[in-house]
Amino acid sequence: MGQPLAFVHAKKEDEANFAVNMIQNAYTILDASTKQPQTIINKLK
Numbered sequence: 001m002g003q004p005l006a007f008v009h010a011k012k013e014d015e016a017n018f019a020v021n022m023i024q025n026a027y028t029i030l031d032a033s034t035k036q037p038q039t040i041i042n043k044l045k
Helices: 014-028
Strands: none
Touching: none
């Protein structure tokens, strides 16, 4: 395991559970590294 992704602060447990669910659904965490996408840089004239 690595570092925490987020800390949830809420007044009610159901609000905390909702926030945790939102965070967990917002990210995909893999065990293996992924291929870095190619960076595209355009020079504007």
